Amino acid sequence: MAAETEPKKIIIDTDPGIDDAMAIFLALQSPEVEVIGLTTIFGNVYTTLATRNALHLLEVAGRTDIPVAEGSHVTSTNGTKLRVADFVHGVDGLGNQNFPPPKGKPIEESAASFLVHQAKVNPGKVTVVALGPLTNIALAIQLDPEFAKNIGQILILGGAFAVNGNVNPAAEANIFGDPEAADVVFTSGADVLAVGINVTHQVVLTESDREKLASSNGKFVQYLNKILDVYFSYHREAYNVKGVYLHDPTVVLAAVDPSLVTCIEGIVRVQTSGITRGITILYNKQKSIIFSNASFNVNKLLEDAMFLIWSWLRNLEKDFNIHFYQWSSQIRQGFLYQ
Numbered sequence: 001m002a003a004e005t006e007p008k009k010i011i012i013d014t015d016p017g018i019d020d021a022m023a024i025f026l027a028l029q030s031p032e033v034e035v036i037g038l039t040t041i042f043g044n045v046y047t048t049l050a051t052r053n054a055l056h057l058l059e060v061a062g063r064t065d066i067p068v069a070e071g072s073h074v075t076s077t078n079g080t081k082l083r084v085a086d087f088v089h090g091v092d093g094l095g096n097q098n099f100p101p102p103k104g105k106p107i108e109e110s111a112a113s114f115l116v117h118q119a120k121v122n123p124g125k126v127t128v129v130a131l132g133p134l135t136n137i138a139l140a141i142q143l144d145p146e147f148a149k150n151i152g153q154i155l156i157l158g159g160a161f162a163v164n165g166n167v168n169p170a171a172e173a174n175i176f177g178d179p180e181a182a183d184v185v186f187t188s189g190a191d192v193l194a195v196g197i198n199v200t201h202q203v204v205l206t207e208s209d210r211e212k213l214a215s216s217n218g219k220f221v222q223y224l225n226k227i228l229d230v231y232f233s234y235h236r237e238a239y240n241v242k243g244v245y246l247h248d249p250t251v252v253l254a255a256v257d258p259s260l261v262t263c264i265e266g267i268v269r270v271q272t273s274g275i276t277r278g279i280t281i282l283y284n285k286q287k288s289i290i291f292s293n294a295s296f297n298v299n300k301l302l303e304d305a306m307f308l309i310w311s312w313l314r315n316l317e318k319d320f321n322i323h324f325y326q327w328s329s330q331i332r333q334g335f336l337y338q
């Protein structure tokens with residue numbers, strides 16, 4: 001008999017957020033992972049609203065057994081001038097739907113302390129899926145010098161590797177939200193896998209995909225269909241695309257099925273000042289340069305989005321009860337790159 005593999009324990013650090021909602025539902029629908037907690041952060045919304053939305057999404061999913069730990073309200077350098085993307089996700093972060101307030105409450109422990117604690121009791125076994133600015137993760141690293149060693153892997157939705165950013169030509173939104181924190185994480189020595197917008201902009205849920213989803217009466221798809229309007233409008237106006245980028249779900253897929261992922265390895269640093277504040281620089285070691293600073297550590301970048309949409313749909317199909325398999329051949333032909 002095949003040995004049962006234990007599901008991978010994940011903590012989702014999140015700023016919900018429409019694509020965060022998709023990612024959280026996707027994780028809850030995937031038996032390969034066990035969501036052991038949500039930690040919250042500013043980004044798409046302020047932290048207070050992120051906590052409220054995280055609790056709400058767990059109530060929608062019927063998973064109030066999962067704890068929510070509230071994260072930092074300020075950046076890792078105590079910055080209070082936060083850039084919040086309500087123009088992408090609506091003022092409530094969930095497509096302006098006026099959902100009722102959640103019944104549940106966050107736990108007493110802070111996000112950083114929850115991360116430290118969980119990594120300590122399950123050394124090497126916990127994956128953090130970081131979907132917002134990296135403040136909580138940097139605080140965890142600063143709180144416990146052992147955290148970078150204890151944590152299994154840190155998967156990051158962030159960075160714009162060799163492409164323009166989405167906040168400005170240099171910076172991607174999550175890195176821009178707290179560049180100092182991002183640099184702490186990339187140089188921490190932890191096992192870091194970054195999924196930049198150079199990848200996620202290839203993972204598009206089109207209008208016709210959405211129509212197919214809408215024809216399902218699954219609970220998650222009905223909910224997502226409601227909140228997606230605002231996200232579609234934003235993408236049409238800002239990027240002139242007839243679809244939405246599946247940023248956060250792509251990172252969850254890298255946790256659910258690492259075999260989908262091809263990576264390149266290199267050193268990543270984040271610029272923290274000037275007009276390129278928030279830019280992510282990858283040095284992929286094609287040329288041997290001797291650095292005077294020996295503390296650089298190697299990070300991995302998700303390189304290839306080829307099979308991700310297919311896989312995303314495969315997972316949600318459990319709820320959507322419709323069939324998408326014919327799409328995989330299209331994806332193999334490379335339409336993602338057109």
Ligand SMILES: O=c1[nH]cnc2c1ncn2[C@@H]1O[C@H](CO)[C@@H](O)[C@H]1O
Pocket residue numbers: 017019044085088131166167172173174197238247248
């Ligand atoms: O133009 C933008 N400005 C700010 N945030 C954005 C923009 N486009 C997408 N996102 C949000 O930032 C993360 C990816 O960078 C995603 O969470 C996405 O929803």
